[in-house]
Amino acid sequence: MQLPVLNDTPSHAEHGAKGGCAASSCGTTENQMDTLPDSIREKVQNHPCYSEDAHHYFARMHVAVAPACNIQCHYCNRKYDCANESRPGVVSELLTPDQAVKKTMAVAANIPQMTVLGIAGPGDPLANPERTFETFRRLSQEAPDIKLCVSTNGLALPDAVEELSKHNIDHVTITINCVDPEVGAKIYPWIFWKNKRIKGIKGAKILIEQQQKGLEMLIAKGILVKVNSVMIPGVNDQHLAEVSKVVKSKGAFLHNVMPLIAEAEHGTFYGVMGQRGPTPDELQDLQDSCSGDMNMMRHCRQCRADAVGMLGEDRGDEFTLDKIEDMEIDYSAAMEKRKVIHQAIQAEMDSKRLEKAEKARQHKQEPKLNTRPVLMAVATSGQGVINMHFGHAKEFLIYEASPDGVRFISHRKADQYCGGDSTCGDGETTLQITIRALAGCEAVLCSKVGYEPWEQLEAAGIAPNGEHAMEPIEEAVLAVYKEMAAAGKLDVIPEAIRASAS
Protein backbone atom coordinates (compact mmCIF):
# COMPACT_ATOMS: atom_id res chain seq x y z
CA MET A 1 0.00 0.00 0.00
CA GLN A 2 1.29 3.43 -0.90
CA LEU A 3 0.69 6.04 1.72
CA PRO A 4 -1.37 8.81 0.16
CA VAL A 5 0.76 11.66 1.46
CA LEU A 6 3.87 10.33 -0.16
CA ASN A 7 2.69 8.99 -3.45
CA ASP A 8 5.51 10.54 -5.41
CA THR A 9 8.12 8.65 -3.46
CA PRO A 10 9.35 5.11 -3.84
CA SER A 11 8.05 2.70 -1.24
CA HIS A 12 10.61 0.42 0.26
CA ALA A 13 9.25 -2.51 -1.63
CA GLU A 14 10.29 -0.67 -4.78
CA HIS A 15 13.72 -0.02 -3.36
CA GLY A 16 14.23 -3.72 -3.15
CA ALA A 17 12.88 -4.39 -6.63
CA LYS A 18 15.13 -1.78 -8.18
CA GLY A 19 18.09 -3.44 -6.57
CA GLY A 20 19.42 -0.27 -5.04
CA CYS A 21 18.50 2.47 -2.72
CA ALA A 22 19.34 6.09 -2.75
CA ALA A 23 20.16 6.24 0.93
CA SER A 24 23.81 6.72 1.67
CA SER A 25 23.48 4.30 4.56
CA CYS A 26 22.21 1.55 2.31
CA GLY A 27 23.95 -1.78 2.21
CA THR A 28 26.24 -3.42 4.69
CA THR A 29 29.32 -1.85 3.20
CA GLU A 30 28.36 1.75 3.41
CA ASN A 31 27.33 3.56 6.45
CA GLN A 32 26.02 7.05 6.71
CA MET A 33 29.52 8.50 6.90
CA ASP A 34 31.17 6.71 4.03
CA THR A 35 29.91 9.06 1.36
CA LEU A 36 31.14 12.19 3.13
CA PRO A 37 34.36 14.00 2.30
CA ASP A 38 37.23 13.11 4.65
CA SER A 39 37.34 16.61 6.10
CA ILE A 40 33.75 16.28 7.33
CA ARG A 41 34.12 12.69 8.43
CA GLU A 42 37.09 13.73 10.53
CA LYS A 43 34.92 16.30 12.28
CA VAL A 44 31.98 14.05 13.00
CA GLN A 45 33.51 10.63 13.60
CA ASN A 46 33.25 10.96 17.36
CA HIS A 47 30.06 13.03 17.42
CA PRO A 48 27.14 10.82 18.40
CA CYS A 49 24.53 13.22 17.00
CA TYR A 50 26.22 13.62 13.65
CA SER A 51 27.46 10.10 12.99
CA GLU A 52 25.31 7.00 13.20
CA ASP A 53 28.44 4.93 13.74
CA ALA A 54 29.70 7.15 16.56
CA HIS A 55 26.46 6.99 18.48
CA HIS A 56 27.16 3.37 19.40
CA TYR A 57 30.37 4.45 21.17
CA PHE A 58 30.34 8.09 22.19
CA ALA A 59 28.15 10.06 24.55
CA ARG A 60 26.89 13.63 24.62
CA MET A 61 25.44 16.05 27.07
CA HIS A 62 23.34 19.18 26.99
CA VAL A 63 23.58 21.97 29.53
CA ALA A 64 20.39 23.88 30.16
CA VAL A 65 21.67 27.44 30.33
CA ALA A 66 19.30 29.02 27.81
CA PRO A 67 15.79 29.48 29.18
CA ALA A 68 14.48 32.33 27.03
CA CYS A 69 12.93 31.84 23.63
CA ASN A 70 12.13 34.29 20.88
CA ILE A 71 9.47 32.27 19.08
CA GLN A 72 6.59 29.93 19.89
CA CYS A 73 6.29 26.54 18.22
CA HIS A 74 3.03 24.63 18.31
CA TYR A 75 4.83 21.49 19.56
CA CYS A 76 6.41 23.22 22.54
CA ASN A 77 5.09 24.22 25.93
CA ARG A 78 7.37 26.16 28.22
CA LYS A 79 5.39 25.35 31.35
CA TYR A 80 6.39 21.80 32.14
CA ASP A 81 9.57 20.20 33.34
CA CYS A 82 8.54 16.67 34.23
CA ALA A 83 11.54 14.52 35.13
CA ASN A 84 9.99 11.49 33.48
CA GLU A 85 9.47 13.16 30.18
CA SER A 86 12.01 13.01 27.46
CA ARG A 87 11.58 15.55 24.73
CA PRO A 88 13.31 18.73 23.66
CA GLY A 89 12.44 21.85 25.65
CA VAL A 90 12.16 19.94 28.91
CA VAL A 91 14.68 20.32 31.76
CA SER A 92 14.81 19.79 35.50
CA GLU A 93 17.34 22.40 36.60
CA LEU A 94 18.33 25.59 34.88
CA LEU A 95 22.08 26.23 35.14
CA THR A 96 24.18 29.37 35.25
CA PRO A 97 27.18 29.34 32.89
CA ASP A 98 29.41 28.69 35.90
CA GLN A 99 27.35 25.69 36.99
CA ALA A 100 27.24 24.46 33.41
CA VAL A 101 31.02 24.51 33.11
CA LYS A 102 31.38 22.63 36.36
CA LYS A 103 28.80 20.05 35.35
CA THR A 104 30.38 19.54 31.94
CA MET A 105 33.79 18.89 33.44
CA ALA A 106 32.31 16.55 36.05
CA VAL A 107 30.56 14.53 33.36
CA ALA A 108 33.62 14.52 31.09
CA ALA A 109 35.76 13.18 33.91
CA ASN A 110 33.28 10.49 34.91
CA ILE A 111 31.98 9.48 31.48
CA PRO A 112 35.14 9.69 29.37
CA GLN A 113 33.33 8.66 26.20
CA MET A 114 31.42 11.95 26.43
CA THR A 115 32.87 13.94 23.53
CA VAL A 116 30.24 16.55 22.85
CA LEU A 117 28.66 19.37 24.81
CA GLY A 118 25.64 20.97 23.26
CA ILE A 119 23.47 23.88 24.25
CA ALA A 120 19.94 23.27 23.07
CA GLY A 121 17.68 25.13 25.41
CA PRO A 122 15.31 24.74 27.10
CA GLY A 123 14.57 27.92 25.13
CA ASP A 124 16.66 29.05 22.19
CA PRO A 125 20.41 29.26 22.91
CA LEU A 126 20.84 32.30 20.68
CA ALA A 127 18.00 34.13 22.41
CA ASN A 128 20.24 33.90 25.49
CA PRO A 129 23.49 35.02 23.90
CA GLU A 130 25.27 36.07 27.08
CA ARG A 131 24.62 32.84 28.98
CA THR A 132 25.29 30.67 25.94
CA PHE A 133 28.50 32.35 24.83
CA GLU A 134 29.87 32.65 28.35
CA THR A 135 29.49 28.87 28.68
CA PHE A 136 31.15 28.22 25.32
CA ARG A 137 33.95 30.70 25.94
CA ARG A 138 34.89 29.14 29.25
CA LEU A 139 34.63 25.55 28.04
CA SER A 140 36.76 26.18 24.98
CA GLN A 141 39.48 27.37 27.35
CA GLU A 142 39.02 25.02 30.29
CA ALA A 143 38.01 21.81 28.51
CA PRO A 144 39.53 22.08 25.05
CA ASP A 145 39.02 18.38 24.28
CA ILE A 146 35.24 18.71 24.24
CA LYS A 147 33.44 19.47 21.01
CA LEU A 148 30.96 22.31 21.33
CA CYS A 149 27.74 22.54 19.42
CA VAL A 150 24.54 24.48 19.47
CA SER A 151 21.00 24.00 18.31
CA THR A 152 18.79 26.93 17.32
CA ASN A 153 15.50 27.93 15.75
CA GLY A 154 17.53 30.30 13.59
CA LEU A 155 15.77 33.59 14.28
CA ALA A 156 18.80 35.19 15.94
CA LEU A 157 21.34 33.13 14.00
CA PRO A 158 22.64 35.69 11.46
CA ASP A 159 23.66 38.00 14.31
CA ALA A 160 25.39 35.16 16.16
CA VAL A 161 27.49 33.60 13.38
CA GLU A 162 30.54 35.76 14.01
CA GLU A 163 30.53 34.97 17.74
CA LEU A 164 29.92 31.26 17.11
CA SER A 165 32.93 31.00 14.83
CA LYS A 166 35.11 32.63 17.50
CA HIS A 167 34.41 29.91 20.02
CA ASN A 168 35.43 27.09 17.77
CA ILE A 169 31.90 25.78 17.50
CA ASP A 170 31.95 23.75 14.35
CA HIS A 171 28.59 22.03 14.61
CA VAL A 172 25.35 23.96 14.45
CA THR A 173 21.87 22.50 14.19
CA ILE A 174 19.06 24.65 12.83
CA THR A 175 15.48 23.50 13.19
CA ILE A 176 13.86 24.24 9.84
CA ASN A 177 10.32 22.93 9.53
CA CYS A 178 9.40 24.77 6.35
CA VAL A 179 10.56 27.13 3.65
CA ASP A 180 7.02 28.35 2.88
CA PRO A 181 5.52 31.00 5.21
CA GLU A 182 2.02 29.61 4.72
CA VAL A 183 3.15 26.27 6.11
CA GLY A 184 5.13 28.15 8.75
CA ALA A 185 2.05 29.98 10.01
CA LYS A 186 0.57 26.61 10.95
CA ILE A 187 3.64 25.73 13.03
CA TYR A 188 4.75 29.04 14.55
CA PRO A 189 1.98 31.19 16.05
CA TRP A 190 4.36 34.09 16.75
CA ILE A 191 7.91 35.36 16.84
CA PHE A 192 9.43 38.23 18.82
CA TRP A 193 11.21 40.43 16.32
CA LYS A 194 12.49 43.98 16.52
CA ASN A 195 10.60 44.74 19.72
CA LYS A 196 7.30 43.35 18.54
CA ARG A 197 5.39 40.11 18.70
CA ILE A 198 4.62 39.23 15.09
CA LYS A 199 1.98 36.62 14.39
CA GLY A 200 0.95 34.45 11.48
CA ILE A 201 2.43 34.38 7.99
CA LYS A 202 4.35 37.60 8.52
CA GLY A 203 6.21 36.17 11.51
CA ALA A 204 6.85 32.86 9.79
CA LYS A 205 8.25 34.65 6.76
CA ILE A 206 10.80 36.55 8.86
CA LEU A 207 11.78 33.36 10.70
CA ILE A 208 12.31 31.47 7.44
CA GLU A 209 14.40 34.30 5.97
CA GLN A 210 16.58 34.42 9.07
CA GLN A 211 17.04 30.63 9.09
CA GLN A 212 18.09 30.54 5.46
CA LYS A 213 20.39 33.54 5.84
CA GLY A 214 21.97 31.99 8.94
CA LEU A 215 22.47 28.70 7.13
CA GLU A 216 24.24 30.43 4.25
CA MET A 217 26.44 32.43 6.61
CA LEU A 218 27.47 29.34 8.56
CA ILE A 219 28.36 27.46 5.40
CA ALA A 220 30.40 30.44 4.21
CA LYS A 221 32.35 30.22 7.50
CA GLY A 222 32.99 26.51 7.03
CA ILE A 223 30.81 25.51 9.99
CA LEU A 224 29.04 22.16 9.69
CA VAL A 225 25.28 22.49 9.64
CA LYS A 226 22.73 19.84 10.45
CA VAL A 227 19.08 20.64 9.82
CA ASN A 228 16.38 19.26 12.07
CA SER A 229 12.78 19.11 10.89
CA VAL A 230 9.76 18.00 12.85
CA MET A 231 7.42 15.92 10.69
CA ILE A 232 3.84 17.02 11.31
CA PRO A 233 1.33 14.97 9.31
CA GLY A 234 -1.04 17.16 7.30
CA VAL A 235 1.01 20.26 8.05
CA ASN A 236 4.52 19.94 6.60
CA ASP A 237 4.92 16.26 5.70
CA GLN A 238 4.54 16.85 1.99
CA HIS A 239 6.71 19.93 2.21
CA LEU A 240 9.79 18.43 3.88
CA ALA A 241 11.25 16.88 0.74
CA GLU A 242 11.40 20.43 -0.61
CA VAL A 243 13.04 21.61 2.62
CA SER A 244 15.60 18.83 2.26
CA LYS A 245 16.44 19.93 -1.31
CA VAL A 246 16.77 23.57 -0.36
CA VAL A 247 19.01 23.04 2.67
CA LYS A 248 21.19 20.59 0.80
CA SER A 249 21.66 23.00 -2.07
CA LYS A 250 22.83 25.59 0.45
CA GLY A 251 25.37 23.22 1.95
CA ALA A 252 23.80 21.58 5.02
CA PHE A 253 25.39 18.16 5.34
CA LEU A 254 22.81 16.21 7.30
CA HIS A 255 19.03 16.31 7.53
CA ASN A 256 17.29 14.93 10.59
CA VAL A 257 13.56 14.45 10.11
CA MET A 258 12.03 13.73 13.52
CA PRO A 259 8.51 12.66 14.38
CA LEU A 260 6.22 15.15 16.08
CA ILE A 261 5.77 14.41 19.79
CA ALA A 262 2.26 15.53 20.76
CA GLU A 263 0.23 14.38 23.74
CA ALA A 264 -2.62 16.27 25.35
CA GLU A 265 -0.85 16.11 28.72
CA HIS A 266 2.06 18.13 27.36
CA GLY A 267 -0.32 21.06 27.01
CA THR A 268 1.05 22.01 23.60
CA PHE A 269 -1.15 23.35 20.80
CA TYR A 270 -0.72 20.17 18.78
CA GLY A 271 -1.22 17.97 21.84
CA VAL A 272 -4.42 19.65 22.96
CA MET A 273 -5.82 20.05 19.45
CA GLY A 274 -5.36 16.36 18.73
CA GLN A 275 -2.70 16.69 16.03
CA ARG A 276 -1.19 13.23 15.59
CA GLY A 277 2.45 12.37 15.07
CA PRO A 278 3.58 10.25 12.12
CA THR A 279 3.58 6.45 12.24
CA PRO A 280 7.02 4.78 11.97
CA ASP A 281 6.15 3.82 8.36
CA GLU A 282 5.27 7.39 7.42
CA LEU A 283 8.48 8.67 8.98
CA GLN A 284 10.59 6.09 7.22
CA ASP A 285 8.94 6.76 3.87
CA LEU A 286 9.61 10.46 4.18
CA GLN A 287 13.23 9.89 5.26
CA ASP A 288 13.69 7.53 2.32
CA SER A 289 12.17 10.01 -0.10
CA CYS A 290 14.52 12.75 1.14
CA SER A 291 17.53 10.47 1.11
CA GLY A 292 17.93 10.67 -2.66
CA ASP A 293 18.84 14.31 -2.17
CA MET A 294 20.34 14.36 1.24
CA ASN A 295 22.33 12.51 3.85
CA MET A 296 19.66 11.57 6.41
CA MET A 297 20.03 11.16 10.14
CA ARG A 298 17.88 8.36 11.52
CA HIS A 299 19.27 7.79 14.99
CA CYS A 300 18.07 10.97 16.71
CA ARG A 301 16.54 10.43 20.16
CA GLN A 302 14.99 13.91 20.46
CA CYS A 303 16.63 14.27 23.80
CA ARG A 304 15.99 16.70 26.61
CA ALA A 305 17.80 20.02 26.84
CA ASP A 306 19.66 18.59 29.88
CA ALA A 307 20.34 15.02 28.72
CA VAL A 308 23.57 13.27 29.79
CA GLY A 309 25.07 10.05 28.43
CA MET A 310 24.81 7.85 25.36
CA LEU A 311 21.95 8.70 23.02
CA GLY A 312 18.87 6.99 24.36
CA GLU A 313 20.07 6.99 27.96
CA ASP A 314 19.91 9.77 30.48
CA ARG A 315 22.33 9.85 33.40
CA GLY A 316 21.38 13.38 34.40
CA ASP A 317 20.44 12.15 37.89
CA GLU A 318 24.08 11.35 38.62
CA PHE A 319 25.09 14.94 37.96
CA THR A 320 22.57 17.15 39.70
CA LEU A 321 23.79 20.46 41.10
CA ASP A 322 24.11 19.19 44.66
CA LYS A 323 26.05 16.14 43.49
CA ILE A 324 28.54 18.01 41.31
CA GLU A 325 29.07 20.47 44.15
CA ASP A 326 30.84 17.68 46.06
CA MET A 327 32.93 16.44 43.14
CA GLU A 328 36.59 17.37 42.96
CA ILE A 329 37.64 17.34 39.32
CA ASP A 330 41.25 17.39 38.19
CA TYR A 331 40.54 18.16 34.56
CA SER A 332 44.08 17.90 33.22
CA ALA A 333 44.32 14.37 34.63
CA ALA A 334 40.88 13.60 33.25
CA MET A 335 41.93 14.86 29.85
CA GLU A 336 44.87 12.45 29.76
CA LYS A 337 42.59 9.55 30.59
CA ARG A 338 40.00 10.68 28.07
CA LYS A 339 42.61 10.85 25.34
CA VAL A 340 43.66 7.24 25.89
CA ILE A 341 40.07 6.04 25.97
CA HIS A 342 39.12 7.99 22.84
CA GLN A 343 42.06 6.51 20.96
CA ALA A 344 41.05 3.00 22.00
CA ILE A 345 37.45 3.57 20.93
CA GLN A 346 38.61 5.03 17.64
CA ALA A 347 40.81 2.01 16.99
CA GLU A 348 37.92 -0.30 17.75
CA MET A 349 35.62 1.63 15.44
CA ASP A 350 38.19 1.57 12.65
CA SER A 351 38.77 -2.16 12.90
CA LYS A 352 35.03 -2.82 12.97
CA ARG A 353 34.56 -0.63 9.93
CA LEU A 354 37.17 -2.67 8.05
CA GLU A 355 35.57 -5.93 9.18
CA LYS A 356 32.20 -4.69 8.03
CA ALA A 357 33.57 -3.70 4.64
CA GLU A 358 35.15 -7.14 4.24
CA LYS A 359 31.90 -8.93 5.16
CA ALA A 360 30.02 -6.75 2.74
CA ARG A 361 32.49 -7.51 -0.01
CA GLN A 362 31.95 -11.22 0.61
CA HIS A 363 28.20 -10.68 0.65
CA LYS A 364 28.32 -8.96 -2.72
CA GLN A 365 30.09 -11.97 -4.23
CA GLU A 366 27.39 -14.35 -3.11
CA PRO A 367 24.45 -14.91 -5.46
CA LYS A 368 21.90 -12.17 -4.85
CA LEU A 369 18.70 -13.18 -3.11
CA ASN A 370 15.40 -12.39 -4.70
CA THR A 371 13.47 -11.84 -1.50
CA ARG A 372 11.46 -9.05 0.07
CA PRO A 373 12.86 -6.63 2.66
CA VAL A 374 12.32 -7.35 6.36
CA LEU A 375 12.43 -5.11 9.42
CA MET A 376 14.18 -6.43 12.52
CA ALA A 377 14.52 -4.96 15.98
CA VAL A 378 17.81 -5.09 17.87
CA ALA A 379 18.54 -4.69 21.59
CA THR A 380 21.92 -3.08 22.20
CA SER A 381 23.61 -0.96 24.82
CA GLY A 382 26.31 0.23 22.43
CA GLN A 383 29.57 -0.86 20.75
CA GLY A 384 27.58 -1.91 17.70
CA VAL A 385 26.85 -5.40 19.01
CA ILE A 386 23.78 -7.26 20.22
CA ASN A 387 24.35 -7.14 23.93
CA MET A 388 21.10 -6.43 25.70
CA HIS A 389 18.45 -8.60 27.32
CA PHE A 390 15.03 -8.16 25.73
CA GLY A 391 13.41 -7.19 29.01
CA HIS A 392 16.06 -4.59 29.83
CA ALA A 393 15.83 -2.72 26.57
CA LYS A 394 14.29 0.73 26.86
CA GLU A 395 14.55 1.13 23.13
CA PHE A 396 15.21 -1.01 20.08
CA LEU A 397 17.16 -0.16 16.97
CA ILE A 398 15.31 -1.03 13.80
CA TYR A 399 17.22 -2.40 10.82
CA GLU A 400 16.00 -3.28 7.36
CA ALA A 401 17.49 -6.35 5.71
CA SER A 402 17.03 -6.78 1.99
CA PRO A 403 18.92 -8.44 -0.87
CA ASP A 404 21.03 -5.26 -1.02
CA GLY A 405 22.24 -5.54 2.52
CA VAL A 406 21.37 -4.18 5.92
CA ARG A 407 20.61 -0.59 6.77
CA PHE A 408 19.72 1.25 9.93
CA ILE A 409 16.20 2.70 9.88
CA SER A 410 15.32 4.19 13.24
CA HIS A 411 14.93 3.50 16.93
CA ARG A 412 11.71 2.78 18.75
CA LYS A 413 11.05 3.40 22.40
CA ALA A 414 9.94 0.42 24.43
CA ASP A 415 8.61 2.35 27.40
CA GLN A 416 6.31 5.31 27.57
CA TYR A 417 7.43 8.80 28.57
CA CYS A 418 5.86 8.76 32.00
CA GLY A 419 7.05 5.27 32.73
CA GLY A 420 4.30 3.74 34.82
CA ASP A 421 1.51 1.66 33.36
CA SER A 422 0.05 1.33 36.84
CA THR A 423 -0.64 5.04 37.18
CA CYS A 424 -1.71 5.96 33.68
CA GLY A 425 -2.92 4.42 30.49
CA ASP A 426 -5.36 1.62 30.09
CA GLY A 427 -3.60 -1.08 32.03
CA GLU A 428 -1.51 -2.34 29.17
CA THR A 429 1.57 -4.13 30.48
CA THR A 430 5.06 -2.93 29.62
CA LEU A 431 5.49 -6.07 27.56
CA GLN A 432 2.38 -5.36 25.53
CA ILE A 433 3.50 -1.78 24.96
CA THR A 434 6.89 -3.02 23.81
CA ILE A 435 5.38 -5.55 21.43
CA ARG A 436 3.13 -2.87 20.00
CA ALA A 437 6.15 -0.60 19.53
CA LEU A 438 7.76 -3.32 17.44
CA ALA A 439 4.86 -3.52 14.98
CA GLY A 440 6.08 -4.24 11.48
CA CYS A 441 9.23 -6.05 12.69
CA GLU A 442 9.46 -9.76 11.97
CA ALA A 443 12.31 -10.62 14.31
CA VAL A 444 13.88 -9.22 17.44
CA LEU A 445 17.56 -9.86 18.14
CA CYS A 446 18.80 -9.61 21.70
CA SER A 447 21.24 -11.31 24.03
CA LYS A 448 18.46 -13.18 25.84
CA VAL A 449 14.67 -13.39 25.92
CA GLY A 450 12.57 -14.68 28.79
CA TYR A 451 9.95 -17.41 28.43
CA GLU A 452 6.89 -15.18 28.73
CA PRO A 453 7.94 -12.52 26.23
CA TRP A 454 9.11 -15.31 23.91
CA GLU A 455 5.62 -16.72 23.63
CA GLN A 456 3.94 -13.34 23.28
CA LEU A 457 6.44 -12.17 20.66
CA GLU A 458 5.86 -15.30 18.62
CA ALA A 459 2.12 -14.83 18.92
CA ALA A 460 2.55 -11.29 17.58
CA GLY A 461 4.49 -12.57 14.57
CA ILE A 462 7.86 -11.30 15.79
CA ALA A 463 10.44 -14.09 15.95
CA PRO A 464 12.55 -13.77 19.13
CA ASN A 465 16.20 -14.54 18.53
CA GLY A 466 18.90 -14.81 21.19
CA GLU A 467 21.41 -16.72 19.10
CA HIS A 468 23.57 -13.79 18.07
CA ALA A 469 24.56 -12.34 21.41
CA MET A 470 27.72 -10.20 21.25
CA GLU A 471 27.81 -10.35 17.46
CA PRO A 472 28.04 -7.20 15.34
CA ILE A 473 24.52 -5.97 14.58
CA GLU A 474 24.64 -5.86 10.78
CA GLU A 475 26.21 -9.31 10.52
CA ALA A 476 23.64 -10.84 12.81
CA VAL A 477 20.73 -9.20 11.01
CA LEU A 478 22.04 -10.44 7.70
CA ALA A 479 22.49 -13.97 9.08
CA VAL A 480 18.91 -14.04 10.35
CA TYR A 481 17.69 -12.67 7.03
CA LYS A 482 19.46 -15.46 5.18
CA GLU A 483 17.96 -18.05 7.52
CA MET A 484 14.50 -16.60 6.87
CA ALA A 485 15.13 -16.67 3.13
CA ALA A 486 16.35 -20.25 3.27
CA ALA A 487 13.24 -21.23 5.23
CA GLY A 488 11.08 -19.76 2.47
CA LYS A 489 9.62 -17.09 4.73
CA LEU A 490 10.37 -14.22 2.40
CA ASP A 491 8.44 -15.15 -0.70
CA VAL A 492 5.29 -13.21 0.20
CA ILE A 493 4.59 -10.19 -1.97
CA PRO A 494 5.81 -7.05 -0.19
CA GLU A 495 2.58 -5.05 -0.65
CA ALA A 496 0.69 -7.47 1.55
CA ILE A 497 3.23 -7.12 4.36
CA ARG A 498 3.32 -3.38 3.97
CA ALA A 499 -0.47 -3.13 4.13
CA SER A 500 -0.73 -5.26 7.22
CA ALA A 501 2.00 -3.31 8.98
CA SER A 502 0.51 0.11 8.40
Next chain:
Amino acid sequence: MAVKIIESCVNCFACEPVCPSNAIYEAKPHFLVDAKKCTECEGDFPVFQCASICPIEGAILDSFGLAINPPGSLTGIPPEKMAEAMAELQSH
Protein backbone atom coordinates in the same frame (compact mmCIF):
# COMPACT_ATOMS: atom_id res chain seq x y z
CA MET B 1 1.66 52.86 36.26
CA ALA B 2 3.39 49.55 36.15
CA VAL B 3 2.92 46.03 34.86
CA LYS B 4 2.96 43.09 37.21
CA ILE B 5 4.35 39.56 36.83
CA ILE B 6 2.28 36.95 38.65
CA GLU B 7 2.78 33.37 39.82
CA SER B 8 2.17 31.70 36.46
CA CYS B 9 5.59 33.05 35.37
CA VAL B 10 7.91 30.15 34.47
CA ASN B 11 11.16 32.06 35.04
CA CYS B 12 12.31 31.87 31.45
CA PHE B 13 14.31 35.12 31.60
CA ALA B 14 12.96 36.30 28.23
CA CYS B 15 11.47 39.56 29.55
CA GLU B 16 14.39 40.66 31.67
CA PRO B 17 16.79 41.79 28.93
CA VAL B 18 14.10 43.41 26.75
CA CYS B 19 12.86 45.80 29.45
CA PRO B 20 13.96 49.34 28.45
CA SER B 21 13.86 50.50 32.09
CA ASN B 22 15.67 47.58 33.76
CA ALA B 23 12.61 47.20 35.91
CA ILE B 24 12.46 43.40 35.79
CA TYR B 25 14.53 41.30 38.15
CA GLU B 26 15.03 37.66 38.99
CA ALA B 27 13.35 36.70 42.27
CA LYS B 28 11.87 33.68 44.04
CA PRO B 29 9.54 32.07 43.23
CA HIS B 30 9.32 34.10 40.03
CA PHE B 31 10.54 37.24 38.26
CA LEU B 32 9.18 40.56 39.51
CA VAL B 33 8.70 44.09 38.22
CA ASP B 34 9.98 47.04 40.18
CA ALA B 35 6.88 49.24 40.03
CA LYS B 36 8.95 52.35 40.68
CA LYS B 37 11.09 51.73 37.60
CA CYS B 38 8.44 50.40 35.20
CA THR B 39 7.34 53.01 32.65
CA GLU B 40 5.05 50.65 30.72
CA CYS B 41 7.58 51.30 27.95
CA GLU B 42 6.18 54.78 27.43
CA GLY B 43 8.53 56.89 25.38
CA ASP B 44 10.53 53.82 24.34
CA PHE B 45 8.15 51.45 22.58
CA PRO B 46 4.52 51.48 21.53
CA VAL B 47 3.94 48.04 23.11
CA PHE B 48 4.91 46.43 26.42
CA GLN B 49 8.24 44.72 25.72
CA CYS B 50 7.96 42.14 28.50
CA ALA B 51 4.47 41.12 27.44
CA SER B 52 5.50 40.99 23.78
CA ILE B 53 8.05 38.23 24.40
CA CYS B 54 6.41 36.45 27.37
CA PRO B 55 5.31 32.94 26.28
CA ILE B 56 2.83 32.44 29.12
CA GLU B 57 -0.72 33.67 28.77
CA GLY B 58 -1.90 35.62 31.80
CA ALA B 59 1.52 35.92 33.46
CA ILE B 60 1.81 39.69 33.01
CA LEU B 61 -0.93 42.08 34.09
CA ASP B 62 -1.39 45.71 33.11
CA SER B 63 -2.00 48.48 35.63
CA PHE B 64 -5.71 47.59 35.70
CA GLY B 65 -4.86 44.05 36.72
CA LEU B 66 -5.89 42.60 33.37
CA ALA B 67 -3.91 39.95 31.53
CA ILE B 68 -2.06 41.61 28.66
CA ASN B 69 -1.97 38.22 26.92
CA PRO B 70 -5.34 36.63 27.69
CA PRO B 71 -5.97 32.86 27.45
CA GLY B 72 -5.68 31.56 23.90
CA SER B 73 -3.96 34.68 22.58
CA LEU B 74 -0.46 33.20 22.35
CA THR B 75 -0.83 29.47 21.94
CA GLY B 76 -3.87 29.67 19.71
CA ILE B 77 -5.51 26.99 21.85
CA PRO B 78 -9.16 27.97 22.43
CA PRO B 79 -9.60 28.21 26.25
CA GLU B 80 -12.57 25.81 26.22
CA LYS B 81 -10.49 23.26 24.33
CA MET B 82 -7.70 23.57 26.90
CA ALA B 83 -10.19 23.19 29.75
CA GLU B 84 -11.65 20.12 28.07
CA ALA B 85 -8.21 18.51 27.67
CA MET B 86 -7.26 19.23 31.28
CA ALA B 87 -10.59 17.86 32.59
CA GLU B 88 -10.06 14.75 30.50
CA LEU B 89 -6.59 14.25 32.01
CA GLN B 90 -7.75 14.76 35.56
CA SER B 91 -10.52 12.19 35.15
CA HIS B 92 -7.86 9.47 34.66
